[in-house]
Amino acid sequence: MNIQSSALDVGAFDPFDLNKPHALWEQFRKEAPIFYHEASGYWVVTRYDDCKAIFDDWKTFSSENAQKPMRPMCDAGRKILHDGGFTAYSGLTARVPPEHTRIRKIAQGCFGPRRFKSIEPQIEDIVARHLDQLEDAGKTGGPVNFWEIVAYPVPAYVLFTLMGIPDEDVPKIKQYGGSRGKMTWSDLSDEEQIPVAHDMVAYWKYIYNLLDMRRDNPGDDFPSDLLRLQSEGADISIEEIAGVLYSTLFAGHETTSTFMGNYVMAMMHNRDAWDAIKADHSLIPGAVEEMLRYMPSVVGWRRKARNAITVGGVDLPAGAEVLMITGSANRDEAQYKNGEALDITRKNARTHMSFGYGIHYCLGFQLAKMEAQVLLRQLAERFPNLRLSGGFEAQYLRNISFRVPTSVMVEWN
Numbered sequence: 223m224n225i226q227s228s229a230l231d232v233g234a235f236d237p238f239d240l241n242k243p244h245a246l247w248e249q250f251r252k253e254a255p256i257f258y259h260e261a262s263g264y265w266v267v268t269r270y271d272d273c274k275a276i277f278d279d280w281k282t283f284s285s286e287n288a289q290k291p292m293r294p295m296c297d298a299g300r301k302i303l304h305d306g307g308f309t310a311y312s313g314l315t316a317r318v319p320p321e322h323t324r325i326r327k328i329a330q331g332c333f334g335p336r337r338f339k340s341i342e343p344q345i346e347d348i349v350a351r352h353l354d355q356l357e358d359a360g361k362t363g364g365p366v367n368f369w370e371i372v373a374y375p376v377p378a379y380v381l382f383t384l385m386g387i388p389d390e391d392v393p394k395i396k397q398y399g400g401s402r403g404k405m406t407w408s409d410l411s412d413e414e415q416i417p418v419a420h421d422m423v424a425y426w427k428y429i430y431n432l433l434d435m436r437r438d439n440p441g442d443d444f445p446s447d448l449l450r451l452q453s454e455g456a457d458i459s460i461e462e463i464a465g466v467l468y469s470t471l472f473a474g475h476e477t478t479s480t481f482m483g484n485y486v487m488a489m490m491h492n493r494d495a496w497d498a499i500k501a502d503h504s505l506i507p508g509a510v511e512e513m514l515r516y517m518p519s520v521v522g523w524r525r526k527a528r529n530a531i532t533v534g535g536v537d538l539p540a541g542a543e544v545l546m547i548t549g550s551a552n553r554d555e556a557q558y559k560n561g562e563a564l565d566i567t568r569k570n571a572r573t574h575m576s577f578g579y580g581i582h583y584c585l586g587f588q589l590a591k592m593e594a595q596v597l598l599r600q601l602a603e604r605f606p607n608l609r610l611s612g613g614f615e616a617q618y619l620r621n622i623s624f625r626v627p628t629s630v631m632v633e634w635n
């Protein structure tokens with residue numbers, strides 16, 4: 223059976239437009255929970271149980287398309303990538319077992335919660351330093367861009383502490399990360415793809431240079447650990463190590479920046495929750511979990527059906543490319559009572575799908591939550607009167623997966 227709604231024009235759906243998607247997603251969940259979207263070629267899935275079933279059945283639903291560019295690189299861009307020696311595709315997310323299992327086990331060994339916990343004092347410092355800058359910028363009383371001053375840089379400084387990357391390289395890697403996000407999950411024109419292709423070549427070279435430096439000069443960091451394990455016999459090639467770094471140097475900060483931008487807006491629109499957090503910091507871990515459900519950075523993720531299969535009563539053909547709208551699943555009434563509302567005391571918030579689900583579940587989830595908690599506490603302590611500046615309305619970049627605001631204008635005086 224194919225569920226298509228006559229009242230709903232699913233063909234008019236623009237999956238790249240993440241400006242105000244929630245009302246439409248809700249309508250999809252009710253009237254067309256799974257539908258084929260002609261323009262993108264993807265089967266769109268919006269209900270919680272269906273997304274979970276797909277994530278869970280990794281034998282049928284392979285992640286091989288998770289990093290596939292939504293719009294293939296134009297000829298000129300492909301030439302730039304080829305001539306520049308760019309061969310990266312995916313570290314982990316688009317790899318499938320048994321390769322994925324082998325590499326993930328090695329990466330997980332060097333990137334566990336103990337390592338994350340050990341840098342908590344640095345996280346406190348990095349956040350404090352950027353909130354000082356926010357305070358300075360706001361001295362004139364005018365609106366300031368929280369996105370640019372705090373959310374955008376903080377996760378990069380944190381991640382690069384683990385990566386052994388010097389602070390002066392942060393702007394460069396942030397730029398590469400932005401290009402990476404656009405290349406894979408946006409619908410760039412041919413012209414827009416050219417600078418992105420140049421960035422990808424530079425990014426890939428940077429990773430190989432980093433590995434060369436760490437080979438000559440090992441440190442207490444993630445690249446050095448991977449190289450050491452390899453030299454001790456771990457079954458991972460240099461190309462695979464470079465791939466893991468290529469993934470992590472993107473996944474480890476872009477996602478968290480976006481989350482910080484989104485959750486500050488969620489807080490500002492929900493003053494009761496903000497007041498409750500200010501009065502009782504013990505609410506913060508639960509609040510972060512709920513904000514991951516309610517305003518996540520990743521709202522869509524992809525899988526490909528290896529064989530024909532029925533999901534939620536809908537027949538998908540072999541080879542079907544599936545776009546799970548996890549941002550919609552996260553608000554499904556069948557899973558979350560009053561799912562369209564933010565409730566920082568919600569008991570089952572942590573069942574959200576913002577870190578995916580199953581064998582590819584995000585490797586950095588503890589770090590992301592730790593950073594979010596530190597920032598929220600320091601913000602509540604230092605900027606109790608924080609609010610979005612008058613008339614500010616968020617605009618989001620065009621993307622099928624990452625809901626990235628272009629700015630978050632705040633004031634507090």
Ligand code: HEM
Nearest residue numbers: 314315473474477478481577578579582583584585586590
């Ligand atoms: C709010 C922040 C973050 C969000 C929303 C997020 C989201 C995700 C999602 C949706 C996936 C795919 C899961 C799947 O296919 O089931 C993923 C995988 C991954 N994430 Fe994150 N992530 C975040 C932060 C981080 C951080 C801080 C790191 C590293 C320090 C990280 C490293 C990874 C890696 C390496 C994978 C690949 C895992 C695999 O395929 O086995 N992420 N993340």
